[in-house]
Amino acid sequence: MTPGTRIEHDAFGPVEVPAERYWGAQTQRALAVFTIGTEYFPPCLLHAFGLQKMAAARANLRCGALDAERADAIERAAAELSRGRFDADFPLTIWQTGSGTQTNMNANEVVANRANELLGQPRGGKSPVHPNDHVNASQSSNDSFPTVMHIAATLEIQQRLLPALAVLRDSLADRTQAFRGVVKIARTHLMDAVPMTVDQAFDAFTRQVDLGMERVAGTLPRLRVLPQGGTAAGTGLNAPPGFDTAFCEELSRLTATAFVPNPSKFEGMGVHDALVEASGALNTLASSLIKMANDLRLLGSGPRCGLGELRIPDDGLTSSIMPGKRNPTIAEVLVQAGLQVMGNHVTVTMANASGNFELNVAKPLLIHNLLQSIRVLADAVRVFALRLVAGLELNHERLAANVENALLAVTVLNPVLGYDRVAAIVREALASNRGPREAAVSLGLISAEDYDRHVDAAAMAAPHGLSALRQEPSGTSGRG
Structure with a gap:
């Protein structure tokens, strides 16, 4: 020996x-x-x-x-x-x-x-x-391992992921309140659009997280259904009557989570659709978080040559060659975590499809990827919430300048002048490198006083804008 x-x-x-x-x-x-x-x-x-x-x-x-x-x-x-x-x-x-x-x-x-x-x-x-x-x-690996898969996934979602998402939601809600009423210019197709407020954008982010939490939590009832008691093939061979129920009762006491026996042990051992469903919810959440992280890092791009509407908190890191350079590293980490989750979901989906007859035979791969998805999302979300979102500030000067120079604010004049005349204002402003107000007045389409009365960015950012509120009296709109 x-x-x-x-x-x-x-x-x-x-x-x-x-x-x-x-x-x-x-x-x-x-x-x-x-x-x-x-x-x-x-x-x-x-x-x-x-x-x-x-x-x-x-x-x-x-x-x-x-x-x-x-x-x-x-x-x-x-x-x-x-x-x-x-x-x-x-x-x-x-x-x-x-x-x-x-x-x-x-x-x-x-x-x-x-x-x-x-x-x-x-x-x-x-x-x-x-x-x-x-x-x-009273057990087999064939029912014990998938039971453990469900236990681990359930507890990780309940104890790690959902609390982290709650921190992010609360941080976003706090920023929504802090930025209330500050006007900015919306962007569609990456191009200038009409006025909105910063809090409207952050309210959308908050709503994304709320819905993501609902989707993830919605998978838990199926995850809490366990195949334990099916033993080798699903028949329960060598397990005493009532073992599955007693097992779930004892596990529920240990975890303070209501686990229940799967009424079809064959389904619980042969396929893992509940785990794929959970991975799918994570996949949706990942795509949502990537969009959010990218929006914030683009809005904070600069500080001199980017959009620069947000001030992203300093993380204390810099470039290896450019002294003092600050990068949105926390947002980049969240994006990478989301991409990993998306790749993991493909693997989880294919692993679930790889069973034959009464047994799925890609269980280790499936649960490894699912648990990694839960962990990296939870960790990245918490860091993102605490080290980036909570410290976000506005560049009020840049926001105000953008609103002042925004061409598409004249969209509010459509009911007054008609689409074609408003398009002429935009073309003239671009061609002459002037603001839309100056261009509109120079074309003789509207007086400066009437322009100021109609083109109110803050009012336009309110729900439904001004389209139903500020119609010109009949005969003065200039429509042909």
């Missing part, structure tokens, strides 16, 4: 395992087989396994499949797993059997070895707690 190792046995014989590690023979064999990549499951999935093994131990005790001593030891060991004690004892990458069998067995072995320690026995002996017979009692 190699120094620093212990001998464990599985169905194929003895295996040397590092003495200080809690994993066992099947994990060690898998390490030698799956020498692929460096992509590991995030800690939240490992901690979800701890919750799953705790709930299973409680349910097995209730159903008579485990005695109290073993159930208690398994629960205590699994609780440590759920709190992160054994993160370093999960050495396998996501590139493994498509059912996630190796990581489920990794969890079984870690919990069994720790449970035996708690009962005064050495690691590796499989007595009195056996990883398959006791920790995995």
Whole structure:
């Protein structure tokens, strides 16, 4: 035996395992087989396994499949797993059997070895707690791994993503209030349009986040439906009656989240449509956030040669060659996170389509991408809210100058002069490099006094503008 190792046995014989590690023979064999990549499951999935093994131990005790001593030891060991004690004892990458069998067995072995320690026995002996017979009692990797997928996704959305989005929504709402009534020029097709207010733009951003939160939260009822109890193929072979219900009740107590049994274990194990739905909501959210981040960095572009209507807070970073240059790095990070989520959604969609008959066999890849999407969005959103949005300020001078020089403010004269005469004002202003007021008066289409009475940018930015309020008396509009 190699120094620093212990001998464990599985169905194929003895295996040397590092003495200080809690994993066992099947994990060690898998390490030698799956020498692929460096992509590991995030800690939240490992901690979800701890919750799953705790709930299973409680349910097995209730159903008579485990005695109290073993159930208690398994629960205590699994609780440590759920709190992160054994993160370093999960050495396998996501590139493994498509059912996630190796990581489920990794969890079984870690919990069994720790449970035996708690009962005064050495690691590796499989007595009195056996990883398959006791920790995995009434379970299969085929129903346990997708159950863990659902647990991890649900808790990450509830505890990480939705709170981060709430911070962003509140930051945007605060800026909306702070910028209320400040007039700016809208842009369509990247070109000058008609007047609006800054708070109207930020209200749209706030609404985007609110709807994104609704879409994401709307996937949770399906994520909380678990296939646990289906065991190998969905029939529940070797699981006692009522195990699925007892499992969900115990898990709900552990997590303060209402998980329920899937009435069709075959659906819950063969396909993962609920996870694709969640990824789709993240994909929609990502596209929304990318648009928002790009708008803010363009509006803050400059400081001298860009749009410069917003002042983006300094992040303390600069260029490697241009001294003092400030860049909208936080917005760029959010854009990159959103692009990653979009790519992940393609992978999640294809992974879900890759099952055959009663089992999806791309589970590790699917959940790795989904959890990454949740994590990078949550982290990027929180940083974006706190380090960029919360510190945004307006460049009032630039905004006022843009409003003063805006050609398309004359759109409000359409009901007064007609479309063609207003178009003539715009052409003249552009050709002569004059403001629209001067051009309109020089063409003899309207007096300066009447122009000022009609072309009120702040009033135009109000809902419905002035079109229904300031009609010329009959016979004075100049229409032909």
